[in-house]
Amino acid sequence: MSTDQLGSGGVVAEQFGGRPYRKRSHLRWIVPLVSAPVTFVGFGWSQYLVSLSAAEGDLQSLLLQLALLAAAFLVPVAAVIVAIVQAVVVHGHARRAKGRFTATERATIDAREASDRGRRAAVDLRALLLARQLPAEIRVWDVVPGLGEVFFLDTRADYFRYYGRDVSYTRTSGFYVGRPAFVAAGLFANAVSNTVNASVAHAQAQAQWRDRQQARLLVSNQRLVCQVSGGRWLSFHYSAMTAVYPEVDSWTLVTQFDSAEPLMLRGVDVPAAAVLTVRMTHGEDALGRHPGLASLEGDD
Template sequence: MTELEGMRKSGRWRRHVRWALPLTLGLLAYIGFGTWGSAISSTIDSDDPSDVGAALAAFGLMILALLLPLVALVFFIVGIIRTVSEWRRDRRHATGRYNRAELADRAQREHFARAWAASTQLRAALAARHVPPQIQVWDVVPRQGEVFFSDTAASYARFYGQDVTYSRSGGFFYGHPLFVAAGVALSAAGNAARRSAAEAAAQAQWREHQVVRLIVSNQRLVCLVGGQWLSFDYGAMTAVYPEVEHWSLVCQFDTTSPLLLHGPDVPSAAVLTVLMTYGPDAVAQHPSLAPLGR
């Protein structure tokens, strides 16, 4: 049996467990608690006041014998609906029919798979000291000796805090002391809430989230942000975190805020960034790039 066939059979088994298990447990609860309650009831002497506890226990067991199967019935119905829905979905997939959301999800997964394979090949080539293929970029003027390796898209963010102001509300309250106290309390609560919101907004966090065009060269990362090209030179980087398993790259600088890139093509950019900042030996030795060699 192949691994794929085993996964399919395992998936079918889990789908059937969704409805078979609640049905089985419901029947066992009905039979078990019902029989137990009946056995206790048969020993109760209605004229003996000391049997009140036994009567209550028998009543409780009868309630469980009715309630638990009802709960199991709900899970049984939900399991049947999900099983039928997944069976119909598998039938559609077997005939090559996918809805729009499934097609988009499938295309995305294939994109990530191709990008991971390309990143793996790039790391292997660089570790073997092969020069990566170059591309022509007409949007960005190259510097002296600069060549470009990739032109793609990535999610972009920057990490920094900011100054936030908020307005305090006040008021003059006149009348009954309870009315005055309530007005003062509400005003103080509103000011406290606005102050807390302003403090949270001012804290350092990832900001400017957007999808940008990313160009990777032998000298810098170049991002098209809001219609403006921003350069992040390798020579200005003080720390590089190539988290390829999370499809992300974080770079820190002395003179500007940290940069976060995320997306299917970012592992390749991370490999090139490690090459240009740490040298060719680091491509094979950097622990965060090890997943690309598995």
């Protein structure tokens, strides 16, 4: 989606969950603002008329006067609040309709555009591979290619590994002398501290996704290659993969290995990497039948 397209009020309003901007949208704040003094006068006048016709000591009339008096103040205040809120909303729609965005809105638009491009690239790549054609090759100078290896994708993705680890903690203890209550309190504090430390250590030792970082991702006809922190290049060959889980709707690819920790990649270009990985590990037929890629078929 281009910036010119985003300049139309309807498209922008839909992107940010609002109504399309039109000039008559200003009625949404003008009407409640005008109604504020009208309701104040109306309820105040009604209260005055009721007070003129009320008999002395008439409780029902007194309660009605109080209700009208309260309404004369509360309803206009509520109307002014509604007018202010709607004025801010309409102003935002008008500003976006003219192509002016805040930094947060621009970041949101850029992220959605990148997501759309990434998904479109995955759809086109799948169609190309199903037509028994190869995507364009790219030249990579950082990594030495293997025999017959060609690269198709050079991008960035969030990188995770799944593993547990050994965690130790120090048990606290103390020697307490004094009144029984003091000794009991000290022993109880030690027990609580040791229990908390043990729970924290146990949680840290559990297998979970770790090492999250932004990594450079290369995809070839033989492997996935990630450049992680420290500039290290890690290779994940398709021939070593024992399981592949492409989740293109969540922009995620998970792979498992016999002799290495599972790998998860996430990012706007990961669906395209997932398509290539499925093709290289499961064959051409899997492009049309793998449930993890099924949603791409509806976008053809």
